[in-house]
Amino acid sequence: MVVMDLIGKVAVVTGSGRGLGLAYARALAASGASVVVNDVEEEAVEAAVKAVEAAGGKAVGVTAAVGGTGAAEQLVSAAVEHFGRLDVLVTNAGILRDRVLWKMTDDDFDDVVHVHMRGTFTCARAAAVRMREQGEGGRIILIGSPAGQRGNFGQTNYAAAKAGIVAMARTWAMELARAQITVNAVVPVAATEMTKTIPVFAPAIEEAERTGAPLPDWMRKDEGLGTVDDVTGLVTFLASDASSGVTGQAIGVGGDRLALWSHPNEKAVMLRDGGWSAEEIAHDWAGGIGAEPESCGIPAPQPPTGA
Template identity: 40%
Template sequence: MKWKNKVVIVTGAAQGIGKALALAYGEQEARVVVADLHIEACEVVADAICRDGGQAVSVATDVRQIQAIENLIQQATEAFGTVDIMINNAGIGRWKSPYELSMEDWSDVIATNLTGTFLCAREAAKVMKAHKHGGSIINIASTRAIMSEPNSEAYAAAKGGIVALTHALAVSLGSDSIRVNCISPGWIETGDYEALRVVDHEQHPAGRVGRVSDIVKACFYLTDADNDFVTGTNLVVDGGMTRRMIYEE
């Protein structure tokens, strides 16, 4: 397996896309560091990987705090010796009118989604550089970086920042053999997929709503060492929705 014994850190791994990514890399025999603010849920994911014969540890991590991120990287290296892949998935949203969005709400979203992504990428890159083996960093952005619904200003700004941060880091870190890419998911259903309506699927050019497995496959592609010519890219995984022109009649 291509990821056997690779050390993979996933933030926001207690649920949703992050959980799916952690479990998927565990199935590929990677050594997984499950990071999230909610340690009990982290432990559930890590335990599931270990029960299936994999290797995993859980680390309580608030990506808004540099000390917590430094601790995450330290725990990863103490447990597994290095860091090969860093997946920055942790994120939150505040869906409020721009007239009502408080400074606290704005700052919390930017700190979690954008600043946290930068700091995690930087600290992981330090290990990759020091160990002289390079590595891969994946930042989870969103199609809201390039299209919007009302009342999503903080989230859109943070995700747009992640896209720009990704290509900046790719250029800065390339000489250290560190590739940096991002994925912009569209509608990825993390709940009851069977409860979706026909119209939910039909509005997508691909004919269906996305599954977490679609993001897993995108991550596998971008973290595959054979794809070493791919860096600085934003891979949009949205069933074609950002390419569909829609007018109201």
């Protein structure tokens, strides 16, 4: 079995003061990487640094709100100033402002897109500049979401940003290939403060936290939902030399599931000499390309009877 050795590598993990981001930072440090942790709250940054160091890792903290160019450059500078280089970027920082379309304000939309999408762009740009200057390749790991892959009720802003992040991963994989910098999107599913609010999951998550028992198989396998630590293996792999041939991919992970998401492709095609009028589309739709329409939204969890 390949051992994930990140000794000598330096990683920046945005939004790593708690939750999934902290789990990524701790896992990278456990494999030998020096880590720059980041959060908008100073106390969370300090606690994250202490958690990494208490486990024997090396870390430095940067308190900054991800989104603008200044914060991105501050994160890269911290990596270089404290550890001498930058090899890995994980763009995890994010916020939620959930509302249905007719109630979503301009600020609700702009704030989420600013942190998730613009923050991913500015941080990746700053990292790419540094990695290209070093001339030794690198790893850029963007954090997506099932909402970005399928849409989700009440999450216009979040779903749009996460879909855009996966599109950026595909684009940057092409642009940075010559520099041997890989770019991939991770689509994680884990028991976090957000998933705890989903009624069908809440009892099992609460029981697992109270007793230490694992989540039931239907959650870990059918729903692909486990602990935050269940998703860290993929991030560590993508940060390592073992993933040098993997780029431009959207990879899902959670619980016992590891999945490769497909890129959008034409599902069905019809041809008509001279093109298509509105009437011809209406006539042929149901029996043609519209015979098997695509679904929308994240499928509702389906616990087994009696679960």
